[in-house]
Amino acid sequence: MNLKFKNSLLMLEDRPKILINNKSYVITIPESKILKLLIENKNTSITKTELIVTAWGHPDFIGPNSLAVAISNIRKIIEHDGLILKNIPKVGYKLIIDEPLKHQNRTVNINNRERALDNVTLAKNSAIITKLTSSPIQILIFSTLTYFVLYLIHSWVLIN
Numbered sequence: 001m002n003l004k005f006k007n008s009l010l011m012l013e014d015r016p017k018i019l020i021n022n023k024s025y026v027i028t029i030p031e032s033k034i035l036k037l038l039i040e041n042k043n044t045s046i047t048k049t050e051l052i053v054t055a056w057g058h059p060d061f062i063g064p065n066s067l068a069v070a071i072s073n074i075r076k077i078i079e080h081d082g083l084i085l086k087n088i089p090k091v092g093y094k095l096i097i098d099e100p101l102k103h104q105n106r107t108v109n110i111n112n113r114e115r116a117l118d119n120v121t122l123a124k125n126s127a128i129i130t131k132l133t134s135s136p137i138q139i140l141i142f143s144t145l146t147y148f149v150l151y152l153i154h155s156w157v158l159i160n
Contacts (some may be wrong), residue, residue, distance in 0.1 A: 005039045006019040006097055008081045014035065018077050025077045030069045032054035035078075038085070038095035 003010040009019040016032030018025045027035070033055045037046060048067055049059065056062045057072065071093060075085045084096040 002040050003036060005042070005095075006081050007080065007081055010039060011036055012018070016055075018079045020077070021082070025080075027073065027077065028070070034067075034070055035074055035095075038093065039097075041096040042095050045088045045091050045094045047091075053091060054113055 001012045003012070007020060010032065011017050011019060012032055016027050016029055018027060034051050037051060037054045052059050052062065052067055056066070071085060072089075078085060078095075086094045086096055088094055140150070
């Protein structure tokens with residue numbers, strides 16, 4: 001049985017391997033079972049327990065790092081095809097295949113210059129603003145420093 005994903009092919013007969021651009025990468029049977037499950041559930045989170053049970057049958061039969069090692073080995077191979085095997089904290093893993101990118105551009109007027117901003121830039125700017133305004137103490141410190149700087153400038157202007 002073979003599974004096609006992006007430009008790759010997971011071959012499960014005999015010795016499991018992945019073909020990417022006519023290059024063959026041999027993987028272990030548990031790694032092939034993990035990758036098969038991730039491919040069948042692409043762009044969906046799979047729990048660590050589900051991956052372990054699929055690959056080894058029971059969590060008690062493997063060492064504490066077996067899943068992490070298998071995931072690391074798979075990542076090293078599939079990155080040759082530009083695929084991402086994402087860790088979902090406290091849940092498991094997700095194989096990102098053909099996830100649509102959002103490229104809605106917006107134009108912003110900055111100092112009489114037009115500048116196109118994509119959603120990634122807008123999200124980064126939003127995250128920065130959220131961090132800067134997330135704590136009342138940070139707001140108080142910022143306001144106090146701003147007042148002090150303006151007071152110094154005002155005093156300097158009056159002296160001159």
